Amino acid sequence: MSLEDLRARVQAVLPGIRNDLEALVRIESVSADPARAAEVQRSAEAVEALFRGEGFATRITSADGGAPAVIAHKPGPEGAPQILLYAHHDVQPENDHADWDTPPFEPTEVGDRLYGRGAADDKAGIAAHLAAIRALADDLAIGVTVFVEGEEEIGSDSLEALLKQEAEHLHADVIVIADSGNWDIGVPALTTSLRGLVRVDIEIRTQSHAVHSGMWGGLVPDSLMTLSRVIASLHDDDGNVAVAGLHEGPAADVEYPEERLRAESGALDSIRWIGSGPTVERLWTKPAISITGLDAPQVFGASNTLVPSARARISMRIAPGDTTANAVACLRKHLEAHxxxxxxxxxxxxxxxEAIAIDATGPAYDIARDAFTQAWDGVAPVDMGVGGSIPFIELFLRTFPAASVLVTGVEDPDTRAHGANEGLHLAEFERVCVAETLLLANLAGLRPGGA
Incomplete structure (x- = not known):
């Protein structure tokens, strides 16, 4: 089947896929909100119905009281490779509706994007899988299992138990995880590394109770000043992480233009970047430490009091090649010393x-890179790192060590996933659908067990 034929098939199914995606976006499947648990269930039922309509055997399942997940399976010819397609149907809270330019749960096309919560992350991942399956139809010459999780946005707490429970049904030669993004509009990517995450709450206590700052200031250290000194010790004067013993490594040789960095990060024009070394190393393969919360008296109404205790939340991203156990030990040792x-x-x-580093070599990756290059009209995919964390990928790697794991996705630098005005770039979405259709078509020639 030629590239032109596959493109034509994708274009033919896209209007229906768009309708299906919009219907999913209208379901308020916010897994973090217990009041909307019925919406999460309704979302799972809608996803199950979509794949049942494609001739898949489907069911809704869960483990350890977790949110509903969908498993759909369609066997391939005897001896064909088995492919697992992952996405998630739960979404982030929409937060203040006033921050949105369009209603968050009413999909709205404006310019080149479709806006709505989940329009990209990750209901478009579900739609991309559906588009490839629908475009290939009876020419699908591989075994396909679709696994759509329902609690990724709250940490996938029951996923490990679910993978163990369903392991024999989810076994695959190739796993396609559609929950990441592409390097830029017009430039595809395979995500091959992600930093890990360690979050720690620290409390500094200097007194048994609060005392008057005039009576005791100058002799008794207050907890806020002490906490400030501890936090300041976490970086050197250039902004590099000063915690000894953390791993760091090289990153792909990718240019990240200054104007794009400013636009995407929201950094003020006056801000100088912290740390040293190539930009992508600082973002992908070196540790980072941020303070994401403080418990302390508000400025308004503050009294002349030495506060006896103060707390901070430390968010530490660790580089691929490091472990969370090492990072926790290094951070604790540093704090105790400072x-x-x-x-x-x-x-x-x-x-x-845990941090992730994927060995993206072998036949499955070659087939994927070729599919991406064709779908993007000759533009080869970037091997991209991600500074954030998707901890569940480590679970897939550990549970299915023989599988080739391809981390793909529909997002781009202006998707604004998790924020207001989340939007799916429609032209890029079509390319994603073409690439996955090519991928599934060409994986039919893969030798099972030789991915």
């Missing part, structure tokens, strides 16, 4: 997620 004046340190690990 608490001044005999203050007491409390240290609580909130959550962790």
């Amino acid at each position: 608490v001044p004046w005999g203050a007491q340190l409390g240290f609580t690990v909130v959550d962790t997620g």
Whole structure:
């Protein structure tokens, strides 16, 4: 089947796919909101119905009381490779509707984008899988299992149990995880590394109770000043992470233009970048530490009091090649060494997620790169790192060690996933659908077990 034939097939099914995607976006499947649990269930039922309509055997399942997930399966010819297609149907909270230019759960086309919560992350991932399956129809010459999770946006807490429970039904030669993005509009990517996550709450205590700042200031250190010194110790004067023992490594040789960095990060024109080394290393393959929360008295109404304790949440991204166990130990040792004046340190690990480095070599990756290059009219995909974390990918790698894991997606630098005005670039979405259709068509020639 020629590229032109496959493009024509994708274009023929896209209007229906667009309708299906819009119907999914209208379902408020916010997994973080217990009041909308019925919407998450309704979303799973809608996804199940879509794949059942393509002739798949479908069911809704869960584990350990987790959110509903959909498993759909269609066997291939005898001896054909088995492919697992992953996406998730839950979405982030929409937060303040006033921040949106269009209603968050009413899909709205404006310019070259379709706006709405989940229009990209990750209901478009579901739609891309559906488009490839629908475009190939009876010419689908591989075994396909679709696995659509329902709690990715709240940390996939029950996913490990679910993968163990369903392992024999989810086994595959190739796993396509459609929950990442592309390098830019017109430039595809395979995500091959992700930083890990360690979140820690620390508490600094200097007194048993609050005292008057005039009576005791100058002798007794207050907890806020002490906490500030501890936080300041986490970086050197250039902004590099100063915690000893953390891993760092090289990144792909990819240019990240200054104007794009400013636009995407929202950094003020006056801000100088922190750290040293190539930009993509600082974003993908070196550790980063941020303070994402503080418990302290508000400025308005603050009294002249030495506060006895203060807390901060430390969010640390760790480089591929490091482990969360090492990162926690290094951070604890650093903090203990840098608490001044005999203050007491409390240290609580909130959550962790391992860093990922994928060996993106072998026949399945060659087939994927060729499919992307053709779909993007000769533009080869970038091997892209991601500074954030998708901890569930490590679960797939660990549960199915023999499978080739391809991390793809529909997002682009202006998708604004998790924020207001989340939008799907429609032309890029079509390319994603063409690429996945080519991928599934060409994986039919893959030798099972030789991915």
